[in-house]
Amino acid sequence: MNDFFSIQHIFFTALGYPVSYIEFIGTFTGLLCVWLAARDHILTWPIGLINVSCFFVLFWQLQLYADMFLQVYFFATGVYGWIFWYSKKPENEPIYALKNRTRWMLAGAVVVLTVAMGYIISHLHHWFPAVFEHPAAWPYTDSLVAVLSVFANILLAKRIWENWLLWVTVDVVATIIYFQKDVRFLGMEYFILLIIATMGLIKWLKDYRHQTA
Numbered sequence: 001m002n003d004f005f006s007i008q009h010i011f012f013t014a015l016g017y018p019v020s021y022i023e024f025i026g027t028f029t030g031l032l033c034v035w036l037a038a039r040d041h042i043l044t045w046p047i048g049l050i051n052v053s054c055f056f057v058l059f060w061q062l063q064l065y066a067d068m069f070l071q072v073y074f075f076a077t078g079v080y081g082w083i084f085w086y087s088k089k090p091e092n093e094p095i096y097a098l099k100n101r102t103r104w105m106l107a108g109a110v111v112v113l114t115v116a117m118g119y120i121i122s123h124l125h126h127w128f129p130a131v132f133e134h135p136a137a138w139p140y141t142d143s144l145v146a147v148l149s150v151f152a153n154i155l156l157a158k159r160i161w162e163n164w165l166l167w168v169t170v171d172v173v174a175t176i177i178y179f180q181k182d183v184r185f186l187g188m189e190y191f192i193l194l195i196i197a198t199m200g201l202i203k204w205l206k207d208y209r210h211q212t213a
């Protein structure tokens with residue numbers, strides 16, 4: 001069973017690139033999850049739980065430890081988001097926006113948490129060599145993706161339209177990281193996610209302006 005979750009367990013090869021089962025399942029459910037979120041569909045949350053479970057295992061093998069820990073948070077907020085959307089009924093719940101002061105506070109928190117997390121992630125292989133055999137790859141950039149994703153997921157669960165601005169940033173940075181790590185199938189996923197997130201941004205912003213007109 002452990003072999004199934006290995007990135008060496010190849011499902012198929014596309015244009016000379018071997019795609020593992022774990023990468024394919026994580027990529028497919030990730031795309032489906034974001035597509036459902038952009039369409040305001042509650043199934044985004046249970047599909048997302050499958051996605052983050054796969055990515056937890058994948059990122060551990062890629063030494064992207066910030067992303068790995070992020071999946072634990074995503075799992076918890078995925079359960080929360082599922083319950084919140086189920087109780088509120090998305091079709092009856094309005095879309096909200098952040099106040100300007102909150103936006104500045106959010107930006108400051110992103111900078112501070114990225115630096116702090118990057119420092120911790122970059123030292124994990126020294127502190128816990130038995131678990132983290134290799135140094136973290138892209139510790140600060142990876143931490144930026146993790147921190148932005150945390151806030152984006154909170155805003156998504158709260159139905160705040162600025163979540164899509166954060167997701168667009170995440171997808172741009174993550175696409176670059178994964179292509180640099182030669183996880184090209186995952187990199188292509190995040191490029192597609194960038195397109196979907198842009199569509200989600202346009203839709204949610206349009207709906208927000210319509211309801212406040």
